Amino acid sequence: METLEQIRDRLQSxxxxxxxxxxxxxxxxxxxxxxxxxxxxxxxxxxxxxxxFLRLDYCSNATGIDWPEKEIVDTVKKSVPDPAGGPEKIIxxxxxxxxxxxxxxxxxxxxxxxxxxxxxxxxxTANRTDQVTLPSLTPVWKSxxxxxxxxxxxxxxxxxxxxxxxxLLMWDGFKDHPxxxxxxxxxDFEWEPTPxxxxxxRAKAHYxxxxxxxxxxxxPKP
Amino acid sequence: xxxxPNLAASAGPTVRAVHDEFHGDLxxxxxxxxxxxTHGVFRMVVTLDGEQIVKLxxxxxxxxxxxxxxxxxxxxxxxxxxxxxxxxxxxMSNNWAYALAVEKxxxxxxxxxxxxxxxxxxxxxxLVNHSCLVGFLFNDLGTSFTPLLYAFxxxxxxxxxxxxxxxxxxxxxxxxxxxxxLDPTPxxxxxxxxxxxxFPRFLDEYETMLTGNEIMLARTQGIGxxxxxxxxxxxxxxxxxxxxxxxxxxxxxxxxxxxxxxDFRVPLGTHGDTYDRYMMRILEMRESVKILQQxxxxxxxxxxxxxxxxxxGFRPKAGEAYGRLEGPKGELGFYxxxxxxxxxxxxxxxxxxxxxxxxxxxxxxxxTIADSVVILGSIDIVLGEVxx
Numbered sequence: 001m002e003t004l005e006q007i008r009d010r011l012q013s014x015x016x017x018x019x020x021x022x023x024x025x026x027x028x029x030x031x032x033x034x035x036x037x038x039x040x041x042x043x044x045x046x047x048x049x050x051x052x053f054l055r056l057d058y059c060s061n062a063t064g065i066d067w068p069e070k071e072i073v074d075t076v077k078k079s080v081p082d083p084a085g086g087p088e089k090i091i092x093x094x095x096x097x098x099x100x101x102x103x104x105x106x107x108x109x110x111x112x113x114x115x116x117x118x119x120x121x122x123x124x125t126a127n128r129t130d131q132v133t134l135p136s137l138t139p140v141w142k143s144x145x146x147x148x149x150x151x152x153x154x155x156x157x158x159x160x161x162x163x164x165x166x167x168l169l170m171w172d173g174f175k176d177h178p179x180x181x182x183x184x185x186x187x188d189f190e191w192e193p194t195p196x197x198x199x200x201x202r203a204k205a206h207y208x209x210x211x212x213x214x215x216x217x218x219x220p221k222p
Numbered sequence: 223x224x225x226x227p228n229l230a231a232s233a234g235p236t237v238r239a240v241h242d243e244f245h246g247d248l249x250x251x252x253x254x255x256x257x258x259x260t261h262g263v264f265r266m267v268v269t270l271d272g273e274q275i276v277k278l279x280x281x282x283x284x285x286x287x288x289x290x291x292x293x294x295x296x297x298x299x300x301x302x303x304x305x306x307x308x309x310x311x312x313x314m315s316n317n318w319a320y321a322l323a324v325e326k327x328x329x330x331x332x333x334x335x336x337x338x339x340x341x342x343x344x345x346x347x348x349l350v351n352h353s354c355l356v357g358f359l360f361n362d363l364g365t366s367f368t369p370l371l372y373a374f375x376x377x378x379x380x381x382x383x384x385x386x387x388x389x390x391x392x393x394x395x396x397x398x399x400x401x402x403x404l405d406p407t408p409x410x411x412x413x414x415x416x417x418x419x420x421f422p423r424f425l426d427e428y429e430t431m432l433t434g435n436e437i438m439l440a441r442t443q444g445i446g447x448x449x450x451x452x453x454x455x456x457x458x459x460x461x462x463x464x465x466x467x468x469x470x471x472x473x474x475x476x477x478x479x480x481x482x483x484x485d486f487r488v489p490l491g492t493h494g495d496t497y498d499r500y501m502m503r504i505l506e507m508r509e510s511v512k513i514l515q516q517x518x519x520x521x522x523x524x525x526x527x528x529x530x531x532x533x534x535g536f537r538p539k540a541g542e543a544y545g546r547l548e549g550p551k552g553e554l555g556f557y558x559x560x561x562x563x564x565x566x567x568x569x570x571x572x573x574x575x576x577x578x579x580x581x582x583x584x585x586x587x588x589x590t591i592a593d594s595v596v597i598l599g600s601i602d603i604v605l606g607e608v609x610x
Binding site for chain 1: 282283286288290291326327328329452454455456457458459468470475538539540541542543544546553555557559560567568570572576577579580581609610
């Protein structure tokens with residue numbers, strides 16, 4: 001199979017308007033991936049599927065990843081002249097910058113015809129709040145059908161062009177997206193008829209004390 | 223105000239007639255989640271024209287416990303016993319798939335003996351899964367437990383072996399990243415070898431009863447066709463895919479573990495119907511027996527754990543890895559993203575059971591409800607894995 005660089009270059013020459021980036025994987029697996037331009041995601045994916053040298057006809061795994069905003073501290077060493085006229089001092093200057101968060105959809109592609117792979121492609125949303133739309137790859141690979149519904153359900157990425165975008169695992173009336181890193185689990189999900197321990201603490205915080213309960217507490221007075 | 227909730231608006235089991243001037247009355251039937259033939263808490267909302275299925279929508283999530291979120295909030299090792307609960311018939315394969323992904327993420331090696339032991343466990347699991355699947359399939363065909371009990375008889379012997387080795391019959395928690403947890407005794411190996419040597423006799427007995435059965439042929443041949451091109455596009459894997467004639471077996475393609483050292487064949491179907499999917503399981507069991515016999519013959523002595531593997535407080539470098547293997551149901555994959563801490567940043571299970579259901583509607587269209595039950599049975603799902 002071609003290397004990812006070659007695939008990227010071919011994608012670039014075929015779609016000059018699209019931005020394709022190589023994302024390196026520093027881990028031991030060294031499975032690098034291609035970050036595709038979300039605006040042209042479906043065209044690029046169709047090319048990967050139909051190209052005669054790649055023929056990535058099988059999308060094995062489609063999943064989401066949540067990357068919340070991250071504060072990154074850059075340390076720059078600077079040499080500052082001493083005002084007193086001594087030798088130059090080296091000080092470390094720390095600058096903080098915020099890396100914007102995004103939601104990411106990752107697809108693992110293989111070729112059943114040519115028996116090679118994986119080629120990993122990624123699509124990223126602009127942010128995590130209001131611009132969370134990505135093109136659906138279900139028209140390209142039917143196997144993304146349930147998996148994209150799952151990503152929509154658990155991460156909240158809206159797949160444009162998906163034939164049937166509904167929640168897959170959570171129920172329809174459910175509000176949040178539980179796989180996001182900032183998801184807060186409800187404090188009353190664990191119901192016990194006679195709560196005790198941690199459940200009792202959560203129940204107390206959730207349900208304000210009723211007058212009868214308060215009266216019962218005050219009753220045993222000598 | 224009525225005491226009862228509005229049934230038509232709820233997603234629960236409702237039956238309502240839809241009037242359409244061309245087709246007469248369409249009937250919407252909600253099968254499941256409490257239905258004996260849906261293999262657990264799976265639900266299909268089926269629209270019927272007379273007895274023909276014109277629409278079928280699967281509904282998931284009744285067994286959802288957000289396995290992935292739980293795994294992301296705990297260490298790498300702590301997720302290992304939890305993978306047993308995904309596909310609770312095949313805990314050994316699940317363990318291996320997870321171990322494979324973590325080993326890829328951390329760059330760990332596995333000693334030779336552990337590789338052989340893994341193959342022995344995975345193929346024994348395949349025997350359990352496929353023989354039970356055939357039994358359940360015949361349950362769906364209406365034989366009411368007789369073939370299933372034959373399968374359970376054999377399964378019991380294999381589960382006894384698993385229990386003797388790992389302490390648990392179904393939730394084995396046997397594999398570790400970097401090897402296996404326990405070394406089998408020579409007696410265990412002798413018992414297992416005797417069981418495997420006798421297994422073809424059981425298969426012959428099973429096939430005498432089932433394969434040529436007239437009712438079975440009438441109910442399965444030509445039912446639930448899955449064309450090869452559709453199956454590839456829909457990501458169907460495992461015996462279901464190979465029944466359609468696509469020769470894609472990850473044991474051969476990826477050659478993970480020591481599978482390249484083994485001599486076995488990949489059976490292929492031609493029609494992609496329910497009968498071929500049944501036949502695939504029988505033939506794969508025969509190949510599994512061959513693999514197991516070779517493994518028992520060649521099992522080398524030596525350590526079963528990589529001495530450098532660190533189980534507790536395992537911290538892989540930042541990065542990601544996708545490990546996959548040919549589970550009994552299809553491609554079981556684990557996708558892990560590490561940020562350098564002790565917990566995975568992203569832990570994803572690629573469930574073959576869920577993705578193999580993608581074409582359920584297309585396979586069932588035009589058939590009857592009774593056939594859809596058999597088609598579902600031949601796909602082989604376990605809801606613990608579908609809903610995670």
